[in-house]
Amino acid sequence: MGRVLLQGVTKKFGDVTAVDHLDLEVSDREFLVLLGPSGCGKSTALRMIAGLEELTEGTITIGDRVVNDIEPKDRDLAMVFQSYALYPHLSVRKNIEFPLRTRGVPKDERAAQVESAAESLGLADLLDRKPGQLSGGQRQRVALARAIVRDPEAFLMDEPLSNLDAKLRVQTRAELVELQQRLEATVIYVTHDQVEAMTMGDRIAIMKDGVLQQVGPPQEVYERPTNLFVARFIGTPPMNTIPGALAGIGPDTVIGVRPEHLQVGAPTDDGIDATVAVIESLGHERHVICRLADATMVIVRQATEIVPPAMGDSVRLRYDDAHAHRFDAATEQRVG
Amino acid sequence: MVTNSRAQRRRREASLGYLLLLPAVTVFAVFIFYPFLRNFQLGFYLNPPFPNLPKRWVGFDQYRDILGSDSFVDSLKTTIAFAFLTVPAGIALGMALAVAANRKLKGIGIYRTIFSSTVATSVAVAAVIFSMLFNPIVGLLPWLGVNPTPPIIENPDLALGAVALVTVWQTLGLTFILLSAGLQAIPEDLYEAAALDGAGATTRFWRVTLPMLSPTLFFAVVIGSIHAFQSFGQIDIITNGGPFKRTNVLTYSIYSELTTANHAANPGKAAVLAIALFVITLGLTLIQMRVLERRVHYAR
Numbered sequence: 001m002g003r004v005l006l007q008g009v010t011k012k013f014g015d016v017t018a019v020d021h022l023d024l025e026v027s028d029r030e031f032l033v034l035l036g037p038s039g040c041g042k043s044t045a046l047r048m049i050a051g052l053e054e055l056t057e058g059t060i061t062i063g064d065r066v067v068n069d070i071e072p073k074d075r076d077l078a079m080v081f082q083s084y085a086l087y088p089h090l091s092v093r094k095n096i097e098f099p100l101r102t103r104g105v106p107k108d109e110r111a112a113q114v115e116s117a118a119e120s121l122g123l124a125d126l127l128d129r130k131p132g133q134l135s136g137g138q139r140q141r142v143a144l145a146r147a148i149v150r151d152p153e154a155f156l157m158d159e160p161l162s163n164l165d166a167k168l169r170v171q172t173r174a175e176l177v178e179l180q181q182r183l184e185a186t187v188i189y190v191t192h193d194q195v196e197a198m199t200m201g202d203r204i205a206i207m208k209d210g211v212l213q214q215v216g217p218p219q220e221v222y223e224r225p226t227n228l229f230v231a232r233f234i235g236t237p238p239m240n241t242i243p244g245a246l247a248g249i250g251p252d253t254v255i256g257v258r259p260e261h262l263q264v265g266a267p268t269d270d271g272i273d274a275t276v277a278v279i280e281s282l283g284h285e286r287h288v289i290c291r292l293a294d295a296t297m298v299i300v301r302q303a304t305e306i307v308p309p310a311m312g313d314s315v316r317l318r319y320d321d322a323h324a325h326r327f328d329a330a331t332e333q334r335v336g
Numbered sequence: 337m338v339t340n341s342r343a344q345r346r347r348r349e350a351s352l353g354y355l356l357l358l359p360a361v362t363v364f365a366v367f368i369f370y371p372f373l374r375n376f377q378l379g380f381y382l383n384p385p386f387p388n389l390p391k392r393w394v395g396f397d398q399y400r401d402i403l404g405s406d407s408f409v410d411s412l413k414t415t416i417a418f419a420f421l422t423v424p425a426g427i428a429l430g431m432a433l434a435v436a437a438n439r440k441l442k443g444i445g446i447y448r449t450i451f452s453s454t455v456a457t458s459v460a461v462a463a464v465i466f467s468m469l470f471n472p473i474v475g476l477l478p479w480l481g482v483n484p485t486p487p488i489i490e491n492p493d494l495a496l497g498a499v500a501l502v503t504v505w506q507t508l509g510l511t512f513i514l515l516s517a518g519l520q521a522i523p524e525d526l527y528e529a530a531a532l533d534g535a536g537a538t539t540r541f542w543r544v545t546l547p548m549l550s551p552t553l554f555f556a557v558v559i560g561s562i563h564a565f566q567s568f569g570q571i572d573i574i575t576n577g578g579p580f581k582r583t584n585v586l587t588y589s590i591y592s593e594l595t596t597a598n599h600a601a602n603p604g605k606a607a608v609l610a611i612a613l614f615v616i617t618l619g620l621t622l623i624q625m626r627v628l629e630r631r632v633h634y635a636r
Contacts, residue, residue, distance in 0.1 A: 050528075050532055051531070051532075052528050052531070052532075071531070071536075072528070072531040072532050073531050073532070073534045073535060073536055075532075077532055078532065078533075079528075079529065079532045081525050081528070081529060083523070083525050085523070085525040085526055085528065085529035086529075087526060087529075087530075087543075087547075088548075088633070089547040089548060089550075089633030090547075098530070098533050098535075098543075099532075099533035099534050102530075102533055102534035102535045102539055102543075103534045146533070156532075
């Protein structure tokens with residue numbers, strides 16, 4: 001297992017800069033999540049690490065080797081694709097065996113390693129099937145088994161859960177983390193799903209338009225987003241942003257408050273004027289969606305024990321200053 | 337009342353169905369079924385050596401006589417040799433061109449157009465072009481200063497190869513298009529996965545490209561073989577079945593029985609040969625389906 005180091009990594013497709021001077025260090029045995037909306041460059045970054053895209057600028061180091069000019073097959077990585085990329089003409093056994101065969105592992109060893117990888121992912125009974133005869137979840141496991149059958153420097157995963165249904169995704173999420181810990185593996189995991197990022201990553205690297213926005217442990221990113229983009233991207237429902245003018249601190253600042261830190265008060269209380277637009281009940285909690293004076297919508301997360309306001313009510317919204325994030329209205333960067 | 341109208345509706349739908357089938361069935365009946373059956377019947381009659389004499393019913397005797405004759409066996413051998421000269425070479429060349437053209441390069445479309453262009457060239461045109469190239473006076477070889485005697489198409493050992501060359505060239509466009517389409521249908525991420533799994537370019541070709549392409553290759557072999565067994569135009573134009581019947585494939589021998597250049601037309605014998613060609617082609621295709629298809633991986 002090893003560390004992966006990206007220094008000034010840039011990728012241009014013609015005039016489009018997909019990845020812009022990306023600096024990132026992934027430590028040995030770390031689970032790093034590359035997070036961002038589609039088109040942010042996260043997959044391109046991963047593909048450059050894999051060697052499937054050439055770098056325009058910068059260097060990538062895996063273990064102790066600079067790998068810029070090393071072919072994918074010699075980088076000692078394993079990758080799980082979004083489509084799983086299973087060989088449809090080969091049985092599950094042969095699919096898992098493939099990376100061992102190409103590397104000339106002797107037959108007996110191969111068989112033992114395939115058995116053990118298949119066993120650990122619950123595929124022992126499916127070894128003689130073809131990928132076409134498997135469910136989505138089973139295919140995903142075969143793709144994982146093919147990756148873990150060797151002991152590579154690092155695992156690269158490109159949205160491996162996005163083709164699973166919601167329930168299976170939650171289950172597989174936990175299994176993947178468990179697997180990573182058991183194998184003590186270095187994992188670089190690409191996703192656009194911030195819940196996956198929050199729940200799985202040791203650290204999250206958030207990208208936008210090819211530029212790295214923030215890197216840090218999930219809780220830190222959640223509690224101290226470095227700019228408005230990160231603030232809005234992490235958390236469900238997303239962080240509310242309230243124009244400074246309405247919050248009484250001047251137009252140069254934007255206040256960010258997470259939905260759980262906003263309270264609905266009576267119109268006579270102190271706070272920001274708002275009108276209740278919609279109330280969504282989720283069973284375990286309630287979202288009170290309010291409209292501010294300038295038509296900004298904000299979401300208040302409320303416990304079900306609290307008596308809800310009625311739709312159309314005029315209310316005042318309050319928050320504790322300790323939970324308010326301040327951002328520069330022009331640069332969108334965090335202030336203080 | 338309700339069931340009655342439902343039954344009526346079903347009847348109406350059925351008659352509409354038959355009505356819509358009628359044109360296709362008519363065309364098939366006139367151009368396929370009737371000629372096929374009529375051919376069988378023709379084969380039962382022995383034609384006299386001179387025209388205007390009555391033909392005679394001999395039943396299966398004629399089938400036995402012709403199919404047991406040396407000339408039939410020779411013609412069949414020639415046909416098989418022709419297939420072996422054209423099909424493997426055609427597939428290998430088509431594959432090489434398809435793999436070469438299957439990359440994202442500027443201007444690759446020009447090459448794809450060139451490689452597939454023979455699909456729009458008729459057999460007759462191809463045969464005339466190559467006749468000129470093979471021509472001992474104005475052809476390519478004399479121009480290069482080589483003058484084989486006898487000329488290629490009059491040389492009993494080379495004539496079949498020359499006709500095969502034309503055929504490979506002429507069918508290359510179709511093979512190229514088929515295999516290119518097959519190659520483009522292979523998902524890119526399989527190659528990427530294989531690369532990360534430690535496979536170099538050669539391994540990727542043998543372990544990903546070839547198996548993924550096997551349904552297309554199989555199809556190309558089957559239709560290529562049928563095509564080879566039915567080749568006629570290039571033989572008629574370039575060699576007329578000669579020299580010394582060395583290019584007298586089954587289709588040409590059928591044609592020879594119907595032309596009246598050297599003897600009276602013999603539709604009975606031609607019919608028997610045609611039936612034989614049909615049965616052989618059918619049998620060959622069935623064998624290919626049983627033998628080759630086991631090696632085909634259909635992705636599901």
